[in-house]
Amino acid sequence: MRAGAAVGGAPFMQSRGYGPYAFDNDGRRYIDYIMAYGPLLFGHAHPPLVSGLDVLAASGSVFGSTHDNELRLAQRIAAYVPSVQQLRFVSSGTEAVMSAVRVARAFTGRPLLLRFAGNYHGHFDAALFGAGASAHAMLVPESGIPAGTAADVIVARYNDPSSVDALLAGRAHQLAAILVEPVAANMGLVLPQTGFLNALRARADAVGALLIFDEVVTWLRLGLGGAQTMLGVAPDLTTFGKAMGGGFPLAAFGGRADVMESVAPSGCAFTGGTFSGNPFCIALGHRVLDLIENDETLYPRMDERAQRLAAGLRSVLQEVGFDYAVTQLGSMVDFKFRAGSAVTNYDQALESDGERFATYYHAMREGGVLLAPSRNELMFLSSVHGDEEIDETIEAARVALRRVRNRTLG
Secondary structure, three states: OOOOOOOOOOOOOEEEEEEOEEEEOOOOEEEEOOHHHOOOOOOEOOHHHHOOHHHHHHOOOOOOOOOHHHHHHHHHHHHHOOOOOEEEEEOOHHHHHHHHHHHHHHHHOOOEEEEEOOOOOOOOHHHHOOOOHHHOOOOOOOOOOOHHHHHOEEEEOOOOHHHHHHHHOOOHHHEEEEEEOOOEOOOOOEOOOOOHHHHHHHHHHHHOOEEEEEEOOOOEOOEOOHHHHHHOOOOOEEEEOHHHHOOOOOEEEEEOHHHHOOEOOOOOEOOOOOOOOOHHHHHHHHHHHHHHHOOOOHHHHHHHHHHHHHHHHHHHHHHHOOOEEEEEEOOEEEEEEEEOOOOOOHHHHOOOOHHHHHHHHHHHHHOOEEOOOOOOOOEEOOOOOOHHHHHHHHHHHHHHHHHHHHHHHO
16 A cells, blocks of 8 residues: 555655645655544644653553553543443554454354455454455455455445345354444445445344444544444444544454453453553543544534535536546545446445546645545545645646546547
8 A cells, every 4th residue: 555556656755744734755745635544633743642742651651551541541432432331442453353353253152254345444364355445455365364264254245235145145143243334434435325234233133143333444533423323323342443542553442241241351252462552542542532522613624624625526527527426424535436426335446447546646646635545545634624725635636637537538
């Protein structure tokens, strides 16, 4: 991903970041919509998050012991996410999802995991193949994933409950969990269709399996209650990450108390990590929640600017003559180089024109706008992307899309 293999050319080399901007080694400024692939809800080097770090470290950056601030942060999270009755901290989204899957298998005593093509859940073996993000080309066994691991994973079509039914036929009694991004953000931005998540809830309940929501991207991006509160569907387990650490490595998984009792030492499902719940990152997690709780305008402001960006992109696409749908939810914006309605699954996402995207990516970069170098990613706004940055982005898109059109006609 960072090498930009999907778009070709020299990879972007970043020297620093500040606010909504990334700077290259020559000191040139770019409006950054990568935002570290989502964690930077407040932009780069947000002063309340990066000042006084020596004070936090002075008491010790890692203990190897539990501490009061860890418990207090878990309680704060649980207050906003009612489905989470117990919680365990880890350091990355990969660890969070890997651990949740292990716990689900321990609780149910079953091996089978069902997940969805185009949903990225980290780089552990059971999650990687058939995934979105930069892992879309991972194969078994060429990528080092054993065929035996793949045998215990079913990959269904997002937004298609019938594909779940077909793939589970004869194996439903083996199902430990259904794992899903409630709002998919790793094959571009793909929204769940009405009834899809409810259908997964019903199917998990019908066979005694668990429903796991991967909210590594969506929690805090879509509010303090995450996608599950916005969409009104409660999972059994939830994974958290990205924005919760404000740019520092902090993640977690949690859920129903009876399920979480499977975690050692209460149960036999071991999860651990020397840096899990370390006091330095936990303190940053508290700072993030403080910032959100003390700014009632944060989410409306980001949503308004994301809507403004989406509307501007729609206008430019229409002006240039491209029938591409623009999708926006909260502070996330995306469009695919694919004609017609918005993408609903990974098969459709892969229909997007990679060559056109590569031309667009480089033209935007030349125009001072930094996008993720992959058609599977999307645009993340932060609280410090303002009207000036949105206007500059729309104008850069106008120039870039004209270049795409001219190359297509040529």
